[in-house]
Amino acid sequence: MAEDKYLAALRESIVHLDFATIETAARQAIEAGIDPGTAITQGIVPGMTIVGEKFESGEYFLSELVVAAEVMKMGMKVINPHLKQADRHIARKVVIATVEGDHHDLGKNIVTTLLITQGFEVIDLGVDITPGRITDAVKEHQPDILGMSALLSLTMTKMGETIENLKEAGLRDRVRVIVGGTPVTPEFADIIGADYKALNALEGVKKCVEWVTPGKGGQ
Amino acid sequence: MPEMTRRERILTASRGKRADRLPFFHWWRHCQLGWAERECRNRGMGMAWARPSYTTRLHDVSVTEQEVVSGGVTVFRKTYTTPVGSVSYDEQREPGTGQWHGDRSWLDVTPWFTQRLIKEPADYAVVKFIVEHTEYRADYFPIEQARDWLGEDGIVTDIHPHTPLQTLMIDWVGSEGGRFFIHHAKYPDLVEDLCQAIAKSRLPMYEIAAKSPADVILCGDNIDGVLVNPRLFEKFFMPEYETMASILRPFDKLLGVHMDGRVAVLKDLIARTPIDIIEALHPPTMGDLPIGEALAAWPDKVVWVGFPGSVYALGTEATKKAALELLRDVVPGDRLAIAMSTENIVSNDNLRMVTSVLENAELPLTPESIDRIEKSIA
Ligand code: B12
Numbered sequence: 001m002a003e004d005k006y007l008a009a010l011r012e013s014i015v016h017l018d019f020a021t022i023e024t025a026a027r028q029a030i031e032a033g034i035d036p037g038t039a040i041t042q043g044i045v046p047g048m049t050i051v052g053e054k055f056e057s058g059e060y061f062l063s064e065l066v067v068a069a070e071v072m073k074m075g076m077k078v079i080n081p082h083l084k085q086a087d088r089h090i091a092r093k094v095v096i097a098t099v100e101g102d103h104h105d106l107g108k109n110i111v112t113t114l115l116i117t118q119g120f121e122v123i124d125l126g127v128d129i130t131p132g133r134i135t136d137a138v139k140e141h142q143p144d145i146l147g148m149s150a151l152l153s154l155t156m157t158k159m160g161e162t163i164e165n166l167k168e169a170g171l172r173d174r175v176r177v178i179v180g181g182t183p184v185t186p187e188f189a190d191i192i193g194a195d196y197k198a199l200n201a202l203e204g205v206k207k208c209v210e211w212v213t214p215g216k217g218g219q
Numbered sequence: 220m221p222e223m224t225r226r227e228r229i230l231t232a233s234r235g236k237r238a239d240r241l242p243f244f245h246w247w248r249h250c251q252l253g254w255a256e257r258e259c260r261n262r263g264m265g266m267a268w269a270r271p272s273y274t275t276r277l278h279d280v281s282v283t284e285q286e287v288v289s290g291g292v293t294v295f296r297k298t299y300t301t302p303v304g305s306v307s308y309d310e311q312r313e314p315g316t317g318q319w320h321g322d323r324s325w326l327d328v329t330p331w332f333t334q335r336l337i338k339e340p341a342d343y344a345v346v347k348f349i350v351e352h353t354e355y356r357a358d359y360f361p362i363e364q365a366r367d368w369l370g371e372d373g374i375v376t377d378i379h380p381h382t383p384l385q386t387l388m389i390d391w392v393g394s395e396g397g398r399f400f401i402h403h404a405k406y407p408d409l410v411e412d413l414c415q416a417i418a419k420s421r422l423p424m425y426e427i428a429a430k431s432p433a434d435v436i437l438c439g440d441n442i443d444g445v446l447v448n449p450r451l452f453e454k455f456f457m458p459e460y461e462t463m464a465s466i467l468r469p470f471d472k473l474l475g476v477h478m479d480g481r482v483a484v485l486k487d488l489i490a491r492t493p494i495d496i497i498e499a500l501h502p503p504t505m506g507d508l509p510i511g512e513a514l515a516a517w518p519d520k521v522v523w524v525g526f527p528g529s530v531y532a533l534g535t536e537a538t539k540k541a542a543l544e545l546l547r548d549v550v551p552g553d554r555l556a557i558a559m560s561t562e563n564i565v566s567n568d569n570l571r572m573v574t575s576v577l578e579n580a581e582l583p584l585t586p587e588s589i590d591r592i593e594k595s596i597a
Pocket residue numbers: 062103104105106107108110111146147148149150151152153154178179180181182183198199200201202204205327328329330331332389393394395396441442443445446479480481501505506525527528529561562563
C-alpha cells in the first residue's frame with residue numbers, strides 16, 4: 001500500500017506537469033526502498049501514458065506533452081543511477097532522425113516521447129542528419145525500426161537516399177522504415193520504398209507497437 | 220467591362236468583392252526571373268512583394284557580428300551588448316545567403332538559428348531592455364519603389380514580424396526540443412512580461428503601417444494549431460490582432476496573417492478575429508482544412524491560398540489534379556486568391572501547369588466551367 005502512495009506521487013507529478021514535485025517524488029520512492037525498475041514501469045510510464053491519452057483526446061496539447069516529457073526526464077535522472085543492470089530490460093529499439101538539411105524537430109520529438117512511453121528504447125540522432133550517418137547508426141544499434149522525419153519538400157528526398165544507402169549496406173531487410181512530416185504523402189513513401197507513412201505521431205507509434213508485437217506483424 | 224488588371228483582381232477579391240477572374244500571383248521572394256515566369260505573367264499571373272514600412276533603431280545597445288566555428292560548423296554570431304548585460308544568437312547560413320535575395324540560400328531557405336537569443340532566465344531582462352530601446356521609424360521608400368516598379372502588375376504588402384508570443388516561440392527562445400513550451404511552463408512570469416513589453420513596443424509600428432502606402436498589412440506569424448494551441452491563440456494572439464485592426468481599420472488597410480500550418484483546431488477562434496485575409500493557408504495534406512470549408516467557416520474573411528510544395532514534389536500531373544480539385548472545392552471562387560507558393564521555389568513546369576489551370580478561371584466558377592478548363596489542358 002505504501003508503495004502505491006509513492007508510485008501515485010510519481011504519476012501525479014507527470015500528469016500535473018509538476019516540475020516542483022517530481023524530484024522529491026522520485027527521491028522519496030527510492031528512499032522508501034521501492035525497486036527503481038518498478039518506479040519507472042509503474043510510476044513514470046503510466047503517468048506518461050495518461051498524458052498521451054489526454055493528448056489523443058484533445059484535452060492536452062503539444063505544449064503539455066513536451067512539458068510532461070521534461071518532467072519525466074527530471075524524474076528519470078533521479079531514478080536511473082539506482083537501476084541495476086538486471087533491471088534494464090531489453091527494449092525494442094528505434095533509431096530516429098530528422099533528415100539532412102532539415103531542422104524541424106517538433107514532430108520527431110513527439111514521436112520519440114510517445115515511443116518511450118510505449119517502452120521503446122529510442123536513439124534520437126537529432127536534426128540535419130545525413131543518409132550516411134543514419135545508415136551508420138542503423139548498423140551500430142541494429143534497431144527494429146528506423147523513423148525519419150522531413151518537413152520540407154526539399155529534404156524529403158533524403159529519406160529515399162537513406163533507404164538506398166541501407167540497401168547498399170545490406171541493412172534494409174533488417175529494419176522497418178517509418179516516415180512522417182507534413183509534405184510526406186503515402187504516394188511518396190511508396191515511391192521511396194518506406195514501409196509506412198505515419199499520419200501523425202500517435203498513429204505512427206501504434207504502427208511501431210504493432211510491428212514489434214508478436215502475431216501482429218512483429219517477429 | 221474592361222478586363223481587370225492583376226492588381227485590381229487581387230485587391231477586389233481581397234475586399235470581398237467579385238473579381239473578373241480568380242486572382243493568382245507569385246511572391247517575389249520565391250520567384251524565378253526568366254522565360255517561364257514571364258510567360259506565366261503574360262498569361263495572367265500577378266506579382267506580390269512584401270516590403271516593410273519601417274526601420275528600427277536600437278538605443279544604448281551595441282551590436283557586433285562574428286563568424287565563429289561552433290560544434291564543428293561555421294555560424295554567424297550576433298551579440299547585443301546593453302547596460303544590463305549581453306545576449307547573442309548563432310545562425311547557420313546555407314550557400315547563397317546574402318548573394319541573391321533577402322537572407323535566403325540558393326534553395327530559398329532562410330538561415331537556421333543554432334543558438335537562440337534567450338537561453339536562460341537571466342537573458343529575459345537583457346532582451347526586455349533591447350525591446351524597450353527599439354525605436355520604429357517610418358520609411359515608405361521600399362513600398363513606394365516596389366509599387367512604382369509593379370504598377371498594375373501586382374500588389375505590394377507591408378510586412379511585420381511575428382506577434383509577441385510567436386516572436387519568442389519561433390525566433391528568440393525557439394521551439395527546438397519544445398524549448399519555448401518548457402520556458403513558458405517554468406518561467407511564466409518572465410515569458411509573459413516580455414510578451415507585454417514587445418506588444419507595447421510595437422504600437423508605433425502599427426501606426427506607421429496604418430499610414431503607409433500599402434493596401435495590405437501582413438503579419439508574419441506562422442500559425443499552426445499544434446504549436447499555437449487554442450488556449451495560446453485566444454490569450455496571446457487574438458488580442459494582438461484586435462489591437463492591430465483597431466489601428467489599421469480607420470485607414471482602410473486590410474490585415475493579413477500568415478497561417479501556413481494546420482489550423483482546423485483554431486477554426487472557430489479564427490472566425491472571431493478581425494483579420495481580413497488568412498494568408499498562406501494550405502489545403503490538405505499540408506494543411507488540415509479544405510479551402511472550401513475554411514471559406515464557409517469565415518464568411519467575412521478572404522483566403523490567400525499557398526499552393527502546397529508537397530504536391531509540386533509529385534510532378535506536373537499531380538499539380539494539375541490538385542489545382543483542379545482546388546477550383547472544385549471553392550466554387551464559385553469568391554474571397555480567394557492563389558499564391559504559387561508561400562514557402563518554396565516552384566519549378567518552371569509546375570508554374571506553367573498551375574497557370575494553365577488558373578488562366579481561364581473566370582468568376583463565378585461553375586462545375587461546368589471547371590470541366591471546360593480541364594478539357595482545355597488535357
Ligand atoms: C514550426 C514550423 C517551423 C519552425 C520549426 C521549429 C522546430 N524546431 O521544429 C521554424 C520557424 C524554425 C520553421 C522554419 C522553416 N520552415 Co517551417 N514550418 C513550421 C510549421 C508551421 C509547423 C511544423 C510543426 O512543427 N508542426 C508541429 C509538429 C508536431 O507537427 P509535424 O512536424 O507535422 O509532426 C507531426 C506529424 O507530421 C508526425 N511526424 C513528423 N515526423 C515524423 C516522423 C515519424 C517517424 C513519425 C512516425 C511521425 C512523424 O508526427 C507529428 C505529430 O503528429 C509548418 C507548417 C506545416 N503545415 O507543417 C512549416 C513548414 C514545415 N515549414 C516550411 C518551410 C518552407 C520552412 C522554411 C524553409 C522557411 C524559411 N524561412 O526558409 C524554414 C526552414 C529553414 C530555416 N532555416 O528556418 C514549409 C515546408 C514547405 C515545403 N513543402 O517544403 C511548411 C510546411 C510551411 C508551409 N505551409 O509551407 N518552420
